[in-house]
Amino acid sequence: MEHLHLEYDVDGNNFVSAGQATENVKFCLKGLGVNPQDIRRIAIAMYEGEINMVIHANGGKAIADIYLDKIVVQLIDSGEGIANIEQAMQPGFSTATEDIRSLGFGAGMGLPNMKKYTDDFAIESTLGVGTKITLTVKF
Amino acid sequence: MTVKQLANLLKATTVAECDFDRQIEGGYAGDLLSFVMGRATPNCAWYTIMTNVNVCAVATLTDCAVVVLCEDCQPDQLLVDRAQSQGINVIATSLDMYQAITIVAKQG
Numbered sequence: 001m002e003h004l005h006l007e008y009d010v011d012g013n014n015f016v017s018a019g020q021a022t023e024n025v026k027f028c029l030k031g032l033g034v035n036p037q038d039i040r041r042i043a044i045a046m047y048e049g050e051i052n053m054v055i056h057a058n059g060g061k062a063i064a065d066i067y068l069d070k071i072v073v074q075l076i077d078s079g080e081g082i083a084n085i086e087q088a089m090q091p092g093f094s095t096a097t098e099d100i101r102s103l104g105f106g107a108g109m110g111l112p113n114m115k116k117y118t119d120d121f122a123i124e125s126t127l128g129v130g131t132k133i134t135l136t137v138k139f
Numbered sequence: 140m141t142v143k144q145l146a147n148l149l150k151a152t153t154v155a156e157c158d159f160d161r162q163i164e165g166g167y168a169g170d171l172l173s174f175v176m177g178r179a180t181p182n183c184a185w186y187t188i189m190t191n192v193n194v195c196a197v198a199t200l201t202d203c204a205v206v207v208l209c210e211d212c213q214p215d216q217l218l219v220d221r222a223q224s225q226g227i228n229v230i231a232t233s234l235d236m237y238q239a240i241t242i243v244a245k246q247g
Binding site: 016018019022040043044047048051103104105107109116 | 170171172173174176177181189191192193194196197199200201202217
C-alpha cells in the first residue's frame with residue numbers, strides 16, 4: 001500500500017513560520033488529487049494544532065502519514081500538558097494571553113475545531129510531560 | 140463581482156495584487172482566526188482588521204478571493220511580502236466592516 005510519511009519541527013514562539021507544516025501537507029494532498037473539502041478539513045485542524053503548539057508548548061513535532069484512503073496527523077509536544085481536557089475542549093475556553101489574542105488567536109476554538117473537522121480525534125496529555133493529538137481525516 | 144470591482148467600490152488601495160480579475164462569491168467578516176478558518180468559504184471576500192502575517196495562512200486555508208483590511212489598518216510588511224509570494228489578493232479601505240459590507244450589499 002502506498003504511504004507517504006512526513007515530519008516537521010514546529011518552531012515555538014514563532015507565529016511567522018506557524019502554519020508551514022500545514023501548508024506543506026496541503027500542497028502534497030493537492031498534488032495527490034485529494035478532494036478539496038477533505039484537504040480543507042485536515043488543514044484547518046492541523047493549523048489549529050500547530051498554532052496551539054506555538055502558543056502553549058514552545059513548539060513540537062507534526063507528523064503526517066498519508067494513505068490512499070485517509071491522512072493521520074500526529075501533533076506531539078513537550079509542553080506543560082493540559083490539566084483538564086474536558087474543560088479545554090469547551091468552545092471558548094482559552095488560557096491564551098492578551099498578546100496572543102491580539103494576533104487573532106486564543107478564541108478557545110482550537111481543540112473544538114480539531115474535533116469538528118476530523119473524522120477521528122484523540123488527545124493524550126500528561127502534566128509536565130506534554131500532549132499528543134492524533135487527527136484523522138478519511139478521504 | 141471581481142476583486143478589481145470590489146476595490147473600486149470600496150475606494151480601496153492595493154496591498155498585494157495577484158489576480159484582481161478573480162470572481163468573488165460571498166463574504167465573511169471577522170478577526171478571530173479560528174472562526175474565519177471554519178466559516179469563510181472559498182472565493183469569498185474576507186473583511187478583517189487583522190494585519191499580521193497569520194492572515195496569509197488563513198487566507199490560503201480558506202482560499203478566499205481577497206482579504207479586505209478595513210478601518211485604515213496598516214498591514215505588517217511581513218504580511219505584504221507573504222501575500223505577494225503566496226499569490227493572495229489584499230486590499231485596504233478606510234471604511235469599517237459594516238460600512239464596507241453595506242456598500243457591497245446595496246450593489247446586489
